[in-house]
Amino acid sequence: MTEAGPVAVATEADDQTADMVITELNRRGVPVVRFNPADFGADLGLSAHFGTRPAPVAGQLVTPSRTAGLARIRSLYWRRPTWPAFEGLEEADARFAAAQVRHGLGGVLYALPGCRYVNHPLRNFAAEHKPLQLAVAQGFGLSVPATLVSNDRDDVRAFITAHRDVVHKVLRWTPYRQGGVGLTTWTEAVTADELDESVEVVPHLFQARVDKVADVRVVVVGRHVFAVRIDSGLLDWRRDYSALTYSVIDLPGRLEKALIAYLEHFGLVSGSFDLAVDRAGEFHWLELNPNGQWGWLEDETQLPLTEAFADLLEEGAS
Template sequence: MLVVAERLDASADVVVDELNRRDVPVMRYDTAEFPQTLTLTASHAAERSGWRGVLDNGQRSIRLEEVRAVYYRRPGRPAIAENVPEPYATWARNQADGALLNVISALPVRWINNPHVDRVASHKPQQLVAAVRAGLHVPRSIITNDPEAAREFAAEIKGPLISKPVLGGRLDTGTGRPLMVATHALDPAEIDDSLRLTAHYLQEEIPKAHEVRLTVVAGRPFACTITATTDQAHTDWRTDPDGIDLGTTTVPEPVAAGVRRFMAEHGIVFGAFDFAVTPAGDWVFFECNPCGTWAWVENRTGLAIASAHADYLQGTA
């Protein structure tokens, strides 16, 4: 079993712990260890359909042809030796990234999730289209760098708006501590020409009784309710983790069926879905993170998410 993740990754930690309890042999590595402390030797012959070879991190090794499943969770990028100058360091990093990523991704094994599938499934504009096809409700949305188009959208909504990042919500400030670009309320009166500086993703604000972080593993749903107790958490609960109450709930079958269709279309085994549940009880899809965090959900609710991962990786689910 391969686990590919950053060294400090709570979700990977609990999956490894669960596999260890089941006496499943596991090799864990971070792509950031390659090529300095992780060694790859892979060969392919015309008469074979797959890659053979060895991954070795100096403490443990594994033969590629013996891998039966891979749990892949946002590893770092390869780290090139500091004595390699630019532009050669960037070239070497891209070579290392492409080699390790694509050899491992070509293994014909169980995946949570194959990184090539994961990347496509993470695109938010595409997700809204797929969610509608799957029968899920979504907010009215616009992506634009045109202030007038944004004002027209606001006039059409005739209600509160929110703004969110199109891509990942982390901003590298150069201080070593990334800044999270959170979802925030947008007053239509504040729309001005600064909108032209880049693309902006605007949506109607959905009234919430609460939110749901729905973690799905191989078709098994684990629904965590998130009820905001502060105004800040109501807009984006990630910005005020102390301002929320967590619980569990069941998923209405039409929503569960829509989620299954969504995941089948993208070819993903795992997804962390964010929904709002309106005061009327309607579930509204916001987005799906195919590599979302979930250890905090298990820790605070007892939902057996790590066990579901292990079941799938072992081939028992």
């Protein structure tokens, strides 16, 4: 009987969530190859063959501690990888080199034969677009708050006037630094009086605020659904983790099925959903993070999330 191949984990150096899963896989005796695309050309090497071997893709991925046969990788856990920036090169050369890595290494990793992806990077990318998320969620019968994506100041002002209590959200989180300090953007309340010409530069997402009493983070791993109610009294609970209290809850069966079907629609096997619960106990869609954080939830609730991810990765492609 042929020995099962390794689980590949693509992530940055400091990733405690990946560490939890790798520790569990090691405990089970499952071989793991951990790497970060940003190390390509230094501590990471690749040699891939197409059209000359029985397998569609053959060759190897080489790290300082392991060599993995591409055709034998049973699962790829696409966690928090970073890509090389080639900062030592001239700007044009750096752009060229970065593109070669993304399309060379990336293209190979996207084409691994017989591999289970958690999740496939290209499917993650498709599912990350919030306007698409909103349309798909409504299609699955989920309650979607009234939302406007626009750079038309008159339309935005009319939307805010019509819905009165409105919040602004970024369409995509992006690393941002000012004066060497890392910044982030929270979900914030917005009024019509605050609008100025800057709203016309790019599209913005405005959404009618749910009269919520709590948030819910739902982590789906394969067919397992883990739901945690987060009470805080905050508009955006990420602003202050010390203010949060957690409780494990059961979702209505119809909602569970809709969330699993939602992931299947995008070809995903896992994802982290954010929902809001209103005063009537109804659940409202906020967003999906196909590769969301969940490690702290296990610490707070003792839910077996690490085991669920390890099961999925150890099993490989069905």
